[in-house]
């Protein structure tokens with residue numbers, strides 16, 4: 309039985325302390341039945357901690373959780389799932405080599421004697437997917453689905469059986485604009501059917517588009533509960549989240565006087581030949597759909613993809629193709645948009661993580677003082693919310709991990725920086741600080757390639773846009789030609805070409 313507007317979930321004095329660090333101070337919030345409730349806050353504010361406590365994957369230090377008025381604080385995760393409380397966490401991934409049906413019904417497969425009854429399992433999965441209007445074949449490996457489809461599969465999984473409250477922790481990370489809006493349409497239609505959601509995002513426009521309630525956390529404290537974000541402007545939301553007004557950084561466009569990176573006729577695994585260049589001090593935005601060559605060429609230039617032919621010249625020197633180490637040693641730095649797959653060594657401390665692979669030495673010995681200097685420098689610029697320099701990086705919140713990985717690349721003092729979604733999961737105020745930092749570095753000649761789904765971010769940061777279609781460079785926008793509409797029109801034009 310649902311009762312729209314009634315309290316579905318309440319926390320009373322709920323808190324979480326890790327060692328000497330308080331991630332969540334005693335918290336009282338209410339999530340109403342039938343709402344889409346946003347949890348907002350800067351990196352490390354305590355949003356993931358709160359949803360993990362509600363889901364039961366972390367135990368609270370003190371306080372209570374009430375679900376439909378019943379105290380569930382001491383129920384284990386599986387019992388809460390049976391009540392219909394589910395969490396799709398930040399890095400919830402499907403099991404790539406299990407089929408869609410296996411992922412969906414894991415671990416309760418229908419059995420015939422000791423064996424899994426595949427026919428019954430597939431039929432049950434089909435019925436579930438049909439119910440939510442999701443058209444995947446049930447027997448294909450889940451890993452072959454696109455990123456948003458994997459997200460959808462994750463969500464349908466939370467809806468199997470009893471489902472009352474689905475919490476989505478940054479579900480739009482790495483999704484394109486189109487993929488985001490289709491995910492939103494779907495969440496809205498489920499919500500219209502009575503499903504309650506908690507939604508975490510660093511994008512104000514997503515919060516405004518989808519949430520009808522919001523709770524704002526700051527440094528582990530609730531600073532607002534129950535506000536309706538649809539009635540608020542983006543600047544107002546940012547101010548509530550950060551505590552002060554947030555100035556959007558807009559770069560003064562520059563024209564490069566000297567080429568730094570020149571790529572000619574590059575062919576990499578079915579993409580190309582591609583030719584482009586980036587000047588000293590220039591920021592160039594790469595725009596293109598998957599398979600267009602935008603991301604592929606960026607990865608190939610950094611040595612992360614095999615290259616069949618072509619040349620990459622950095623400051624007049626030809627690089628060996630497909631050689632990551634060589635590219636790195638020549639001053640090329642690449643920020644991945646898959647920080648979990650490529651960027652993190654879990655137990656290493658924050659301080660060490662910033663100099664990993666780039667250890668400073670003094671007289672042949674590791675210079676601890678220099679490692680500390682690097683920490684101090686980026687800590688003050690990027691506002692890591694950490695317990696201290698020796699905290700293991702795996703304990704940090706998602707956005708703080710992203711900042712450490714970016715700091716590590718900058719500490720290498722590269723001459724070419726390739727950034728794939730640099731502010732992924734980074735909060736509104738730090739995003740602006742990251743933009744300022746990159747802008748300053750271009751003053752000393754750093755050449756930057758930027759890939760970003762957020763077109764507003766691109767418009768504010770780049771001097772030039774290079775558009776890719778079907779493995780070729782197909783256009784360029786410069787100066788006043790650069791706008792969100794012009795960039796989207798390029799992308800749209802490309803999808804029309806792809807459909808034709």
Ligand SMILES: Nc1ncnc2c1ncn2[C@@H]1O[C@H](COP(=O)(O)OP(=O)(O)OP(=O)(O)O)[C@@H](O)[C@H]1O
Nearest residue numbers: 326331351352353354355356357703704705706707
């Ligand atoms: N296992 C842990 N041990 C120690 N500290 C932790 C642990 N897990 C989380 N923290 C700390 O608790 C704080 C809150 O983290 P949380 O993941 O809830 O932040 P968040 O608001 O979700 O941030 P983000 O937007 O970056 O994902 C962070 O400062 C984090 O370092």
